[in-house]
Amino acid sequence: xxxxxxxxxxxxxxxxxxxxxxxxxxxxxxxxxxxxxxxxxxxxxxxxxxxxxxxxxxxxxxxxxxxxxxxxxxxxxxxxxxxxxxxxxxxxxxxxxxxxxxxxxxxxxxxxxxxxxxxxxxxxxxxxxxxxxxxxxxxxxxxxxxxxxxxxxxxxxxxxxxxxxxxxxxxxxxxxxxxxxxxxxxxxxxxxxxxxxxxxxxxxxxxxxxxxxxxxxxxxxxxxxxxxxxxxxxxxxxxxxxxxxxxxxxxxxxxxxxxxxxxxxxxxxxxxxxxxxxxxxxxxxxxxxxxxxxxxxxxxxxxxxxxxxxxxxxxxxxxxxxxxxxxxxxxxxxxxxxxxxxxxxxxxxxxxxxxxxxxxxxxxxxxxxxxxxxx
Numbered sequence: 001x002x003x004x005x006x007x008x009x010x011x012x013x014x015x016x017x018x019x020x021x022x023x024x025x026x027x028x029x030x031x032x033x034x035x036x037x038x039x040x041x042x043x044x045x046x047x048x049x050x051x052x053x054x055x056x057x058x059x060x061x062x063x064x065x066x067x068x069x070x071x072x073x074x075x076x077x078x079x080x081x082x083x084x085x086x087x088x089x090x091x092x093x094x095x096x097x098x099x100x101x102x103x104x105x106x107x108x109x110x111x112x113x114x115x116x117x118x119x120x121x122x123x124x125x126x127x128x129x130x131x132x133x134x135x136x137x138x139x140x141x142x143x144x145x146x147x148x149x150x151x152x153x154x155x156x157x158x159x160x161x162x163x164x165x166x167x168x169x170x171x172x173x174x175x176x177x178x179x180x181x182x183x184x185x186x187x188x189x190x191x192x193x194x195x196x197x198x199x200x201x202x203x204x205x206x207x208x209x210x211x212x213x214x215x216x217x218x219x220x221x222x223x224x225x226x227x228x229x230x231x232x233x234x235x236x237x238x239x240x241x242x243x244x245x246x247x248x249x250x251x252x253x254x255x256x257x258x259x260x261x262x263x264x265x266x267x268x269x270x271x272x273x274x275x276x277x278x279x280x281x282x283x284x285x286x287x288x289x290x291x292x293x294x295x296x297x298x299x300x301x302x303x304x305x306x307x308x309x310x311x312x313x314x315x316x317x318x319x320x321x322x323x324x325x326x327x328x329x330x331x332x333x334x335x336x337x338x339x340x341x342x343x344x345x346x347x348x349x350x351x352x353x354x355x356x357x358x359x360x361x362x363x364x365x366x367x368x369x370x371x372x373x374x375x
Contacts, residue, residue: 001374002040002091008068031363092374101140108145115287148172150288153309175357182299183274191271200230203276209239213282215248220329222252228337235261273298296350301343317349
């Protein structure tokens with residue numbers, strides 16, 4: 001059989017904002033390549049991606065000359081160029097890895113849904129993008145032969161918001177990369193020295209955007225910063241509607257105890273997680289929630305919320321709070337900062353929990369569906 005995959009959101013630029021989708025694409029491809037040497041694959045990608053891929057001979061890589069990492073080029077490719085390429089190759093199926101598939105596809109399609117933020121979260125997308133995503137997703141999922149959701153929460157949202165049959169949806173969990181693991185004390189101390197970091201600190205990593213709930217984290221921290229006794233470091237590039245974060249920071253006069261790190265390169269993330277005393281992730285909405293999983297895989301205690309998919313990812317291996325309960329968040333900041341025994345327990349639970357998620361399992365589940373749909 002001949003399977004095709006839309007890899008146009010595959011990027012090896014460490015500053016790419018859709019890093020979660022890119023990683024999902026990359027690790028799915030790499031693990032499918034290890035798992036399946038019998039079937040033929042065609043991977044459609046943007047310019048200058050081929051050089052970073054080392055795939056076996058049953059894989060063909062087709063690069064577009066268009067900069068399809070940008071939506072204004074990717075959307076026409078998906079809807080107009082892809083159907084022609086699929087018809088020309090006489091393939092068995094096409095897999096769209098981010099919500100969208102060609103509406104005029106000449107072959108059966110599979111779609112992966114990472115979240116429905118464009119429907120559920122106000123201000124998460126520009127109006128034009130929001131309309132396109134809503135219309136194309138609704139039509140695409142109805143036409144698709146099968147669907148993947150990255151969590152049970154996202155699957156339930158698809159059933160509720162899109163009126164889909166649950167039997168048509170399989171779960172395709174994300175995982176933490178192999179680079180996320182506990183590092184030696186020597187390596188961590190060298191990193192702290194290089195970055196001039198304090199011995200202990202709380203850490204947030206993620207895009208600066210409304211759904212990440214950073215203003216409430218700042219409000220909670222401001223109430224108990226003296227009891228916490230360590231600074232809060234906030235790392236991540238500016239997304240959209242981030243003004244409230246900085247206005248809250250100014251109003252609460254947190255200059256002496258909260259620092260903004262700016263964008264953190266992907267290759268630095270493992271050491272940031274390892275160096276932190278605890279990782280704090282107060283998000284209101286996730287389709288999956290990769291950062292808490294990466295922190296747990298790194299051996300870092302996690303304080304997060306009980307919102308959307310997050311409990312499904314962290315299980316009993318992290319402290320969970322209501323994202324809108326500032327008092328509760330403040331109390332747990334104090335507890336995780338001061339209770340070394342609790343941190344040790346969370347570390348052990350987190351390492352065990354992280355092992356439940358693997359890219360190999362994702363590839364196996366995907367290949368099973370490919371065989372059923374393609375036959």
